[in-house]
Each structure stands twice: as structure tokens, then as C-alpha cells.
Amino acid sequence: MFYLLPCFGISRFMEVIWNDFWVRRDSYILAIAQIVNEQSYLEARMILNPLYKEKVLHTLEFVLQDLLSFNQILFPSIKNGKAELSGMTIHQFGSLHERIILGKRLYRLLFKDRIKHQEILSWCIAHRHTGSRKDYWPHIFNDVNEGLPGPLQIRRLKNCRLIGSSPRLYSPKLEHAWPNVKHEPAEPGDWFDDCSVVHYLVESEESIDGNITGDYCETLQNLELAVLAKKAVFI
Template sequence: MPVGLIEIKSELKKRQHAITQNESRLSKKDKELLKRISMKTKQMNVNNVTRTKAYLDFYLNYPEIHWAFLGHMVSRNGGWNMTDLRGDLLSRLMNEKTVQDFFSFLERGNWLIFQDAYPQFLLYAESKRKNQNLFYLLPFLNVSIFMEVIWNHFWKTKDRNILTIGLIINEQNYLEQRILQNSIYKEKVIYTLEFFLQDLLSLNHILFPLEESGKLTLIGLTLHHFDSLHERIILGKRLYRLLFKSSGQLKKVLQWAINHAHTGSRKDYWQDIFNDVNEGVPGISLKRRLIACRLRKGANRLYSPRLEYAWKNVQHSEAENSDWFSHLNVINYLHENQGHAKGEIVNEYCETLEKLEIATITKKAIFL
């Protein structure tokens, strides 16, 4: 085990059974800072669009925090998944109750991650502004002891990889406790036929658009077992390598993100296939429109609405205040895996769209 990880493990052992600190002992300045951070987080945690923009804005100011851009790009995909539920295809495969349950599942997860990660970023920004380590305040923001140790390590070593992977581990464990192990979501979403169909049809693509020679292309990876904590962490690490392995490729994805504001519609990256205006005519029977990622002659584009027209903002209940960290074996994930993810996904994604279109057309046959 590298020296840095040995130090992290040693510190986590010390902190594992630490006594909970009392907020009343904090200085007035610290209390005011915590209040500002909470207010700013709440202000930006309105919906998927505001969260996604906040991640990008932070990364542009603090490019050393790699997770902020990774989080931005993954959050874009979360928004596209939300609007898919009101788009041309998935909305025809699910009844309204299932659509609502799936949106609640996606929205709650997106909200939870932001309200955990963004306060960490704001505290880092304040630490940097004051040139003072303020990460002792993380527990008062209900952030895991694991991340306090990781941030302290980053403050000392500037190791961006360890910080990013640490954040990936943290956020996926945070979701595991509050979403994947939640009995309501298990019953309404994870154990439903539609969820397994999504996995069967490989609908869990994470796409990173970029432009090369003036043409749009997509790179990305696919998650096949969303309910597996291990698979989600491994995917997060692979996505991180894919996004940051090449400075040239990173620059292209970042430039695309800056040039294309996130709206939630898949039109953001593929205007030839998707439109945020419904071009279809009610009552007309469905026909095949896609072939090899192109529209058939005379075919309407697939409807992919903007988030603001697809879903209203949600008032969330407070997150549970419990620390997921209990076992030192999570440190093993901090090892940087060798090799690179190729990220070739265009053909797979195109095949998925065609499969989904066929499934939509033949819905009655599938669900008899």
C-alpha cells in the first residue's frame, strides 16, 4: 500500500471512534460560515439544471477539483434520464405512476449528492481564500468522517486523484444508505419490471459529448448493475479516467459543456435526432424512425423536453444524518486502477435507441 494510503488508513482508524463534536463550542465566525454554506447550497439545489450549472461554475473557478466537472457531466446525464420519462419512448412504456416513481428516484439521488458534495466545495473555497484548513467543520455539515480525512490529505498533498476517487466512494456510499437500501425505492423502482428492462436494454449509458473537427461525437460508459455499490464505484473511477486521461479530450468535453447550457433535453447534444418541441401528431400510429443513428426520410425527431417543462421543482425532506463510513476496507478503492477505458459508445447507444423504439412500438406484445 502506498505511503499516502497508509497515512489515510491510520487517520481513519483514529477518527473511526471519535467523539461527536459539539457545535456550541464553535466560534461565531465558524457558525456564520456554516450558515452561509447551507444557504448557498439550498439556493443552488433547486433542480437538476441549477445543480448541474453549479458544479460547472465551481470547476471553472477551481479546476484542481476534478470531481466538480465529473459531477457536472454525470448530472447532465441524470437530467436527460429525468426528461426521458416525459419523452417519446420511455413515456409509452410506463404508466404514470411508474413514471412518477422513477422521477422521484432520480431526483432524490441527484438532490442528495448535491447537498452532500457542494458544501464540501464551498468549504474548500473558503479554506483556500483564507489559506486555512477549515475541514474540521465538515462534520457540522453532516459530511462523513471519511471525507474529512480525504480533504485533509488533499490539503497537504494536493493529490487530485485521491480526492476525486475519495469523493466517488463517498457519494456512492451516501446514495447506498439513503436510496438503494430504502425499502420504498426498492419496491417501487429497483424491483420493477421496467428497471430490469432498462438494464436489459442498456439504457444506463453515461454520455460525454464533444466536438471533433466540427462534428459532434460521444464517448462514455454503460452501467449494467445500478443496484451494486461496487459496480457504481468502479464505473465512477472508469468515468474519471475517461474524462481526465487526455488533456486534449478533456478540453474538448469542457468546451462543449461551456458552449451548451444544460437544459435537460437531449437536444443539447443531438439536434439531428432530438427536439424539445413535440413534432408528433396525436393519434398517429408509431413507426420506425431511426436507423443507424439517423432519422428515416421524412421522420419526426424524437421528443426530448427541457427539464423545466417536464417536471416541477420538488420540495425535499431533510437527508438522514448518519455517517456511512464503518469499514476500513473501502480504502482499497483508493488504489488507482491500471489501464484506460476506451469510451467507445456511439454504436452501442444507437443500438439502444433502436431497441427502445422497437420496444415502444411493440409494447402490447411485450407486456401481455
């Protein structure tokens, strides 16, 4: 019943992809096409939206996060009873091409190595996702603020270990960090107007390491230093 897809505002691009999948059952093509569709859909409605540019993309905080490589996507897993992190750092979020390439790399990271895929899947099944970093590193993070009130701030983290008897870093659950937001309906229209996007469907043989623990530890330390510096300036 794919002929009904246009009635739901589905892109012509995905209509062709779904019909192709029904015949050839190529899960890779379907997954990458969904990445292309999602990011292209967001491009016109969010990334190129003047209000979004002003309130998000062009803010100093967002630009610094990109320049300092503070944005990372993590896949926790358990190996030999020890928590491990795989993932990638996000660069140039405002670029449609870079977001699609990142999606392809993350897909390859998740599904190319069957052992790693099973380790990540096992972790997901065993842990309830709350949005708090406590989910994967409870020895460093807690969803309850253990810090003392007041202006005194000292470093608590070094090499992904708490210094001495320092309280764990506060990482609230998603429901406590952000309120529910009621969004307006998405604008109508089909993003697909350029057949050249099909080149993204070609599978890359690029080797993806995905070992991000060291980079993530460095990011946490730099974030802590940035917070301490900001508080020192504005106290």
C-alpha cells in the same frame, strides 16, 4: 477549518481525505474519495431503502433497462466540427461496488486523455445544458413534439439517422419533463464503518476506450421498438 466538518454531517472518511488533500494536493485521491462518499451515502438512504426498492429497483421497467443496457452516461464533444459521444453503459446499478467502479472509469475517461478532456470541456462551455438530447444531437431530437397526434406509430430511426422525412424524436427539456420535488432532510448518520473502502483510492491502469456512439445508436433503436411494441399492445 476542517475541524468544523463534523458539524455539517460530513463523513469521517471525507474529513481525513480533505486534510490529506490540504497537505499533498492529490486531486485524483480527492475526486475518487468523493465518488466513494457519494455512492456510499446513497447506498443506505436510497438503494437499501425498502420503499425505493419497491418503487424503483424492483420494477419491471428498471430491471429491463439494466438487462438490455439501456442506461448510459454520455459526454458530448466536438471534433473536427462533428459531434461525438464518449461514455459508458451502466450495469448493476443496485451494486455499490459497480457504481464506484463506474465512477472511477468515468473519471479516467474524462481526465486521462487531455485532448479528449479539452474537446468535452469546449462543448460544455459552448452549449447550454437543458437536459434534452437535442443539446448534442439536434438533427435527431427536438424539445418540441413534432409527431402527429393519434395512434399511428412507425419507425423513424435507423443507424442513428431519421428515415426519410420523419419528424425528429421528442426529447423535452428537464424542467418540462419532471416537476420540482420537495424532499425531506437527509437522515443523520455516518456511512463510514469499514476501512476497506480505501482500496478504491488506488489508481487503476485499466484502458478505457469510451467510444459509445454505436452502442447508443443501438439503444435508441431498441427503445423505439420497445415503445412501438408497447403502444401496439395497449391500443
